[in-house]
Amino acid sequence: MSKISVVSAVVAVSALMSSIDCAQAASKCVKGEHKPPFSLGWANIYSVPTWMKQTTDTITQEVDQLKSQGLVSKLMITDAQGNANTQIQQIQSMIDAKVDAILIDAGSATALNRVIADACGKGIAVLNFDSLVDTDELTAKIDTDQLEWGQAAADWMVKQIGGKGKIIVMNGPAGISVSDDRRKGAESVLKAHPDVTVLAETNTEYNVAPAQEAMTNLLFANSDIDGVLALGGSLSAGAVLAMDKQGRALVPMTGENYRQFLELWKDKGLKGWATMQPNWLGALAAYTAVQALQGKDVPAFVKVPLPVIDDASLASYIDRAKDFPSDGYIYSRYDQAMFAKLLAQK
Template sequence: MQSLTSRRALIAGVGVAAMALMAVTGSALAASNCVKGDRKAPYRVGWANIYSVPTWMKQTEGTITDEVAALKREGLVKDLMITDAQGNAQTQIQQIQSMIDANLDAIIVEAGSSTALDRVVSDACAKGIAVVNFDSLVDTNKLTAKINTDSLEWGKRAAEWMVGQLKGKGKIIIMNGPAGVSVSDDRRKGAQPVLDANKGLEVITETNTEYNVAPAQEAMTSLLFANPQIDGVLSLGGALSAGSILAFDRQGRDQVPTSGENARQFLELWKQKGLKGWATMQPNWLGALSVYAAVQALQGKTIPAVVKVPLPVIDDSNIDTYLARADKFPADGYIYSDYDRALFDKLLAQ
């Protein structure tokens, strides 16, 4: 028969072993998703972009290359591979597959399709590559992290503002980005419950264009000829809003309440024309944050699977603070907010 002392020693030993196992298990669970294998700094990073022509994308790529340069100085990144699918999701799939074949340590993805990329993104994750998806998101959760603002909230708040401006009654046009892009589709979905609850707002028609001024202006010009009464423009993108204002101006029509984004041209026209405006922001530094998050994950840090970036509001109370910094951004670009590592660490601590 075991003595009381022996039994106590055995129990204590089991307890220590259990605590050790829990510590190991906890550590394993704390590791970020996908990251595995012998991956050591300096890391090789890929940036798989759906298209690079829009100024928003160029500015976003600028924040990515700036962050990579900083990480290179710290000895954490070796090089950056950049691809441009030119709007073709199948091309983007092939480019991501090439990054997988090259065994990159991290892949940053701006998705051209919410569904088409699921398989290749999952494959990258299965190979132990840190995969961070931002802005336009894929459906699969088999990746390291998704980083974005809440596009549903974006649409909801824009629609609520429009309801307030028109006191719940009037004819409006909705301007959307490209169909099939998650950011555009989700903003539109977010607006719908507000529209359903305010039947006095009549949606005359809707547009889907690239996030560029010229096609938006052309689309709105056609709609102005067809619709003598337009009381508001629920625009769900900044360049779209600028195109709308220019179309109204060219046709000699009075400006109407217009929502939008932090596009420099929209903010400047808003102020110049004295119209009633509202905007929020999809910060270009989501790209830089994604690179930083991927490297943090590769270093063994815990990165949340979903990182939600708060939406700021631009209105008459603070538009001047944005315009005061306008000369630091391209004329056809976006005036985005300042960012630094402290902000990134705060967002990744969610």
């Protein structure tokens, strides 16, 4: 074989290997022809809670920016009103409409698996954030580490009460991955500290009124408590209001970046700790979907670091409170440059 033939063969093989590498690097589920501007679907489990309204706002704002960049044409939004079966039907309608990508905050860890696999099989990018499903037949999951969330909250509580005492645990809805995983994370710490007694615990919606009612009932049944391990911001706000109404002395309490809780924390001199499930996880999901549709390889799991809100950082959140709903969450700032850095994590 001549030198020219050898060189030509090498070039051909290199080109073939390069095309194989590119094909292997493509994001999962994305196949077939996807050309900008893309159509996106946002399958919301429910729109009533303020957290979800704020999340939808971040998605629509991100989509508006992507539209201005010529990358997105439309956003289809559905509301399952808390019903996982309805959410399945709405996702199916998005598949039938041949959207390019679907964003999902799941109403069940398992019920959506089949329809998600169907979307993936049809070449649709599927991005799951916040409340996660237990299937990997999708493009990417985007979340903070909920186990770490629970562990950090429980660690802080144990230190505040000196490694022993009686606490009440407040959880979000049972069966929702965010709530269940936070509780699992907390349990790993509580088991290591047998002198910390869980007097009682409850599961409620992430809303102040039901949390306050639940805490009121628990206070009547438990006169002596040393701390409240609330694994959600509106839960801790409800706990503070319940204790205040009964004239009970406030105890160390964990929570989240819920505006009312942060304001009560400051006003009442509470011993508090909080972290955040950023509402812009939805915006990040929209950005990630477009990256995947453009042929870029995105991580199967995008981990968003958990910030810590303590006495030192509380004021920086309170200073921005006026920019958020009175019953909303004060979340951190975000932009596409930050999203690109999160997707580049190894």
